[in-house]
Amino acid sequence: MQRDFWEERWQKGETGFHQDILNPYLAYFYGEKGPALAARQSLKVFVPLCGKSLDMLWLAQNGYQVLGIECSDIAIKDFFQEHKLEYRVEPGQPFIRYVSEEKTGQSRIEILHGDFFDLAPADLEGITDIYDRASMIALPETMRLDYFKKMLELQTEGMRTLLITLTYPQQEMDGPPFSVTENELNELYGEAFKIDKLLGKDILVDEPRFQQRGLSSLYETAYKLTRK
Numbered sequence: 001m002q003r004d005f006w007e008e009r010w011q012k013g014e015t016g017f018h019q020d021i022l023n024p025y026l027a028y029f030y031g032e033k034g035p036a037l038a039a040r041q042s043l044k045v046f047v048p049l050c051g052k053s054l055d056m057l058w059l060a061q062n063g064y065q066v067l068g069i070e071c072s073d074i075a076i077k078d079f080f081q082e083h084k085l086e087y088r089v090e091p092g093q094p095f096i097r098y099v100s101e102e103k104t105g106q107s108r109i110e111i112l113h114g115d116f117f118d119l120a121p122a123d124l125e126g127i128t129d130i131y132d133r134a135s136m137i138a139l140p141e142t143m144r145l146d147y148f149k150k151m152l153e154l155q156t157e158g159m160r161t162l163l164i165t166l167t168y169p170q171q172e173m174d175g176p177p178f179s180v181t182e183n184e185l186n187e188l189y190g191e192a193f194k195i196d197k198l199l200g201k202d203i204l205v206d207e208p209r210f211q212q213r214g215l216s217s218l219y220e221t222a223y224k225l226t227r228k
């Protein structure tokens with residue numbers, strides 16, 4: 001699951017993980033249950049391993065500033081072009097920055113082209129929230145440990161994450177997506193983060209592609225993690 005695996009998937013258009021609809025947990029926890037519109041201007045959401053997620057556009061159209069990171073420039077260009085957003089490209093190392101400035105009805109969206117594991121705490125300056133859909137679960141177990149270590153390094157006290165996981169019998173299917181259990185989450189994040197389980201439901205009945213891949217159960221869970 002190294003970068004070249006994902007870059008090849010974007011090149012071949014094998015992007016079954018991409019959702020054409022807004023994620024309902026995002027709409028609920030950042031929308032309906034989220035802060036008032038006026039309070040959102042001071043909030044900046046980091047979207048790790050962001051792909052071309054529509055959720056970033058929704059965040060920016062609903063008052064939040066957005067910072068994504070993605071290793072495929074195909075995904076990043078698709079995102080801006082498919083939504084007809086003007087953007088500029090700022091070359092740099094280790095990240096090339098793609099920036100769509102704030103305009104009426106849309107906050108600033110910035111996407112870093114590069115490797116999540118190259119991020120330093122200074123890159124996340126101003127970030128208050130993290131939205132993790134299909135990021136942690138995109139990684140196999142050994143890489144999830146590195147992902148956790150990087151998240152620990154990057155976050156300061158009070159930062160909140162909305163994390164959406166999938167749990168299924170791992171022996172029934174090769175990832176991605178990978179199964180992440182509540183146990184693993186507690187073991188990794190339990191000491192440095194407050195973990196609140198928000199919602200969970202069995203989604204197998206709505207997921208024919210995972211039924212076809214042989215799963216007998218598939219559970220989706222949303223957590224709020226707060227850095228202590």
Ligand SMILES: C[S@@+](CC[C@H](N)C(=O)[O-])C[C@H]1O[C@@H](n2cnc3c(N)ncnc32)[C@H](O)[C@@H]1O
Pocket residue numbers: 002003006007010017018019048049050051052053069070071072075114115116117133134135138176
């Ligand atoms: C399963 S997809 C999820 C995309 C997005 N979060 C969504 O909800 O549609 C994982 C994404 O992470 C990107 N990715 C994988 N490893 C990465 C890394 N080390 N640094 C940056 N992006 C990475 C892939 O190119 C892919 O777009």
